[in-house]
């Protein structure tokens with residue numbers, strides 16, 4: 001089957017309303033490998049927009065417009081059929097599984113066989129500069145290592161677009177810029193259209209792309 005054309009993520013006049021009030025109205029195309037930053041006051045609907053794109057927005061919200069990813073209309077699809085990865089500030093790793101175990105269940109079903117699946121996880125650990133961490137207990141990881149495992153878990157699922165919901169806000173400033181560049185480099189390397197929600201203008205400056213301000 002030929003690969004879908006990489007057209008990026010298109011939000012066609014997407015409007016999110018709650019209790020009759022319009023929270024968000026965006027008309028935006030994010031090219032493959034482009035990182036667009038979304039800012040705005042608390043409650044302005046940033047996370048709700050991300051929830052709509054990945055298909056997890058509760059029914060209380062009313063949405064119009066169309067979301068298209070690499071030519072596929074996402075509206076109406078189940079979250080697992082959208083191929084949209086999302087990374088949160090509190091991405092929790094399962095404490096009863098090793099680092100490798102946490103990553104293993106993100107490997108898509110089309111990768112068959114134990115050895116091939118393990119190889120995917122080992123490669124992901126390698127690209128996060130975490131070779132040798134497969135059997136580690138997540139409780140023994142540093143904040144930066146945990147953040148990198150959470151990112152690898154999203155990327156292993158082979159998303160076609162990435163949403164970042166304040167993913168760096170819990171990291172201290174030194175670690176923050178380090179993890180930020182890991183995430184942004186991987187978005188570009190994987191040609192992922194990326195939409196990042198943040199309250200920190202430095203995140204937007206580091207991303208180097210367009211910054212969209214929602215009004216409150």
Ligand SMILES: Nc1ncnc2c1ncn2[C@@H]1O[C@H](COP(=O)(O)OP(=O)(O)OP(=O)(O)O)[C@@H](O)[C@H]1O
Nearest residue numbers: 018023040041042043044045046047048049058060
């Ligand atoms: N599950 C939900 N059910 C009903 N209302 C919700 C739900 N989640 C969020 N809201 C409401 O939707 C509005 C937008 O919330 P949202 O989390 O999208 O804003 P935000 O811009 O991401 O805010 P913040 O910067 O504080 O994270 C708020 O008024 C919030 O109270």
